[in-house]
Amino acid sequence: MQVSGQRIVVLGTGGTIAGRATSPADAVGYRAAELGIAELLQGVGAAEGLQLVAEQVAQIDSKDMDFAVWRDLAARCAHWLAQADVAGIVVTHGTDTMEETAFFLQSVLAPAKPVVLTGAMRPATAAAPDGPGNLADAVLVASTRGAQGVSVVFAGAVHGPVDVRKEHGTRLDAFSSGDAGVLAYVEAGRLRQLRAWLQGAPARAVATLPEPARWPRVEIVTSHAGAGGAIVRALVADGVQGLVVAATGNGTLHHALEEALLQAQDRGVAVRRSSRCAQGRVLAHAADRLPAAGGLSPLQARIALMLELMA
Known part of the structure; x- marks a missing residue:
């Protein structure tokens, strides 16, 4: 109607x-x-x-x-x-x-x-x-x-x-x-x-968004066969504030990349694990050392982390 x-x-x-x-x-x-x-x-x-x-x-x-x-x-x-x-x-x-x-x-x-x-x-x-x-x-x-x-x-x-x-x-x-x-x-x-319209509360009010130059820098890296940690270390050295990793499967990571991401997290960089799979969500486990992004895609997880860091 x-x-x-x-x-x-x-x-x-x-x-x-x-x-x-x-x-x-x-x-x-x-x-x-x-x-x-x-x-x-x-x-x-x-x-x-x-x-x-x-x-x-x-x-x-x-x-x-x-x-x-x-x-x-x-x-x-x-x-x-x-x-x-x-x-x-x-x-x-x-x-x-x-x-x-x-x-x-x-x-x-x-x-x-x-x-x-x-x-x-x-x-x-x-x-x-x-x-x-x-x-x-x-x-x-x-x-x-x-x-x-x-x-x-x-x-x-x-x-x-x-x-x-x-x-x-x-x-x-x-x-x-x-x-x-x-x-x-x-x-x-x-x-x-077919389904209900999405409802919810704003994660960040429009009026409180800072000038674009002050938005936190969050980058996306990808886990794959033979992945290493050099890109992560370079981004940390360059001042990145957040990292989202497009992981394999249910948020799994190549061990070398995971080690670099853990080091980045220890240095104060916010890290989130998403999946490079087109469907499904990353199911969190108590033993996880890097937080999962749930059902968010790497692109969405990056936006969510940027807004979180603005707070």
Whole structure:
């Protein structure tokens, strides 16, 4: 059920959905972040009684996403969410770092209204662009009564911010929610909900986020056959404050890498173990010497650790 007499705010950040190529047949050699959000909204309608409001927050390829854009985007979301007549927010975003931005926004906003991220795998100039359909679906979800929290709407599926992963580099349905499953599907202009919207409290209030230059430095390293500790020691010497390790299986580590990580932890560096596996979670054990990141991916664990260190 959609709300009426309200506004949906659409915040643009660039990405493939705003991309342009020299040929309609070219879905690979395009330039991302070429079209403004107002142009993308042309032809995207809203339900009767809903007004779409466009605002350009950034204009970047999402592979170049940085802390400054995250902070600005979170601040603009917080501003609009506080307006009584705003029913929800849509954020157009590149797919490469969409899952990171979704997790970050949920962590600092935990909004009681919907904040919906969407984008495209084909540029706007493609012969059959997927952006307009994704954007229309995102507007529908953002205007659905009772919806809340951050979600990713893509190829007709609604993903939660903790479960969503980009799992394919070119396919139109590039995102998955793994064994957790999607929150809902958009079908013929209607929402079919399967799971409850994510609720919770902000891990860090937007207003208390420091300047991006002061955000703690957290890096990701990977365990693999023949892994050593040289990278860890170099990062510690370079002043890193946190390390997330993408471990094998259920958080297992090559012994040489584990030794270096334990030494880093002894020197005051915060360390978290996640898994490089696409699904499942790291199950903690009483004998663990390095804390587990639970069900968070390495990318999410990095964000969570950054926010933790900010405190």
